[in-house]
Amino acid sequence: MAKKKHEEHENHERWLVSYADFITLLFAFFVVMYSVSSVNEGKYRTVSDSIKAALNPVNSTPSSRLPFAVGDAKPKMINPDMSSANEPVIRRMKEIMKKIHPSLALEMPDIKIIETGNGTIMISLPESILFTSGEARVRPEALPFLKSLAQILIEMDRHVRILGHTDNVPIRTAQFPSNWELSAVRAVMVVRIFSELYEVPISHLSATGFADSKPVATNDTPEGRTKNRRVEIIILEKSLTEETLDSMLPGNTPPAQPL
Template identity: 60%
Template sequence: MAKHKHEEHENHERWLVSYADFITLLFAFFVVMYSVSSVNEGKYRTVSDSIKAALNPISTPPASSMAFTLGQQRPTLMTQNLPGNKEVAIRKMRELVKNMKANSQFDFMHLQEKLNGDIVITIPDQVLFNSGEAAVRPEALPFLQGLSQAMIELNRQVRVEGHTDNVPIHTALFPSNWELSATRAVIVVRVLSELYSVPAEHLAALGYADSRPLTENLTLEQRAKNRRVEVVILEHAPVRPEQQDNAVADDATGSSETPQISAAPAPPSTR
């Protein structure tokens, strides 16, 4: 009797192997895409947070991106222990102002030494910024770099003041001239500190809007003079609030003590 041959069982589920390989490759593809997108998002958030910090409390994205990234690769301060040679540092700043003045053709850009020892550098706004913006122009960076080196040599307190004319501004970034002047001063301070290593504890930023004009705001030339940034290098460090509090406390302590009263000698008796 002939033996029946067993028919080979055909595997109808072999497609699952190819399907599983396809799903694995697809999963790997999406993992790679997600990782790449995460890196780009991180870089974007870094730049975004840096700009938002400068424009705080304004949360609207800036109209123009900055030509450099602040706070990422701060250079090492190489001249920490330089002697404060005032004459050499002032000569360097005068040369910087003279060269920048010749290139920008602004006659009212100047350096002034006051009687109290303060040094005031008046910089027209067009030297540092485009109209209505607070991003430092790339052409101004060499000037600020040279200025920062002289500041480090002087080792003094520096106050950066932003000023505008009386023409109102009302944009998403700058609702008024107060925001514009203050933001410009902050950006200059951050450039000096984060790009060129001027000690942050030596710097302060103030925005005055149009409250302290140099001249009237009747003509284009007069308004151009009032739109400026003034870098004030102080001869004497300002008194900090805690020092004032200590001085007041010392005065109060001294006044609360019982005064020593000496009695006058009695006149001699005539009897």
């Protein structure tokens, strides 16, 4: 007699498995949403950048097979040589000064260009290049030189300080009661020529008179007094403020480079 097959009972609770999976996924979804809503932006960017770097590696071949010493290159990166950026400018200034008017050629040895390590340039001009003794009117022979210099200042787009200096011999005239007025007016006259005649931005210019308070030589000899009667044009490095002037004043300057 054949055995009767057991009838298979239909499982009516199978839906619970799918329901449990759905609830688990829904819970995970809300956990993720909550995590994103309270994410730390800094950590998120760090993780994001790391993922991008891992998915998009940059393959580059070394530019040199020689060993690279980090310690040797570090000082150059921290303290870059600013003078190299000014070399073309100084070269042009020297070329301009070599073409100076014949009547001013005798004063060429007294023109000095001083460059500091922070990129600032100072041009020291003797009184006789720009002015007649005791006067503040710029000599016509000096205008072509100032025009060429103004073109360089416009190209460089830097702040420029004009400083007037005198010797200690007193001056008492109706126009200049003392050397303070003479030095200040001379500096202002150079500023006005740069701005009004040759279109150097006035916002980049300033003038200061020091009279005989900042000598570069002794006032006890005629030669020393001649050196002290001068106008200094200071071209500040772009990233520096006018406070850099303090380090450029006599006594704080590096050795000059005569032309």
